[in-house]
Amino acid sequence: MRHAAVDAELGAFGEEGGGEYVEVGQGAGGRAPQRGLFADLFAQDQFADGGAEQFVRSIAEIRRCAPATTLEVLTPDFRPKEGALEAVVGAAPDVVNHNVETVSRLYRRVRPGASYRHSLDLLRRAKDRAPELFTKSGFMLGLGE
Numbered sequence: 307m308r309h310a311a312v313d314a315e316l317g318a319f320g321e322e323g324g325g326e327y328v329e330v331g332q333g334a335g336g337r338a339p340q341r342g343l344f345a346d347l348f349a350q351d352q353f354a355d356g357g358a359e360q361f362v363r364s365i366a367e368i369r370r371c372a373p374a375t376t377l378e379v380l381t382p383d384f385r386p387k388e389g390a391l392e393a394v395v396g397a398a399p400d401v402v403n404h405n406v407e408t409v410s411r412l413y414r415r416v417r418p419g420a421s422y423r424h425s426l427d428l429l430r431r432a433k434d435r436a437p438e439l440f441t442k443s444g445f446m447l448g449l450g451e
Contacts, residue, residue: 341374341375341376342375342376342377342378343368343372343375343376343377343378344378344379344380345361345364345365345377345378345379345380346379346380354387355387355389355390355393356382356384356385356387356390357382357390358384358387358389358390358391358393358394359393361379361381361393361394361397361399362393362394362396362397365377365379365394365397365398365399366397369398376400376401377399377400377401378399378400378401378402378403379394379399379401379402379403380403380404380405381394381402381403381404381428382404383404383420383421383424383425383428384428385420385421385424391428391431391432391435392431392435395432395435395436395439396435398436399439400439400440401439401440401441401442402429402432402439402440402441402442403441403442403443403444404425404428404429404432404441404443405443405444405445406422406425406426406429406443406444406445407444407445407446408445408446408449408451409445409451410422410423411451412449412450412451416446416449425443429441429443
């Protein structure tokens with residue numbers, strides 16, 4: 307599975323200029339089409355919508371250029387960005403991933419400013435909106451759980 311990332315300073319997927327979404331789509335569907343693509347977003351707090359538009363535009367281009375590619379997105383918690391998760395889910399990735407990181411008892415220490423309940427709710431809302439969607443999460447181990 308190929309990894310692509312969005313950088314707030316450079317634009318989507320580290321490319322400068324306005325064609326970055328087309329470039330990533332073409333990259334996914336090029337000479338060696340990707341069977342799977344994993345996309346995440348760096349510095350999402352710099353975007354008013356938490357990066358939802360970058361995900362939506364990138365998903366659309368990947369689907370246009372490589373419709374058979376399995377696409378997973380690693381989302382931020384989109385707090386307090388109303389409608390951001392719904393926009394990303396509406397763009398139809400195959401997998402929505404949001405890393406919960408740890409158990410509720412350690413959450414404030416491991417993810418200050420985040421909410422364990424909100425992270426679980428984000429995954430539930432994604433699944434409620436698109437029941438066929440795969441949702442997943444990642445956890446770190448060895449933090450005293």
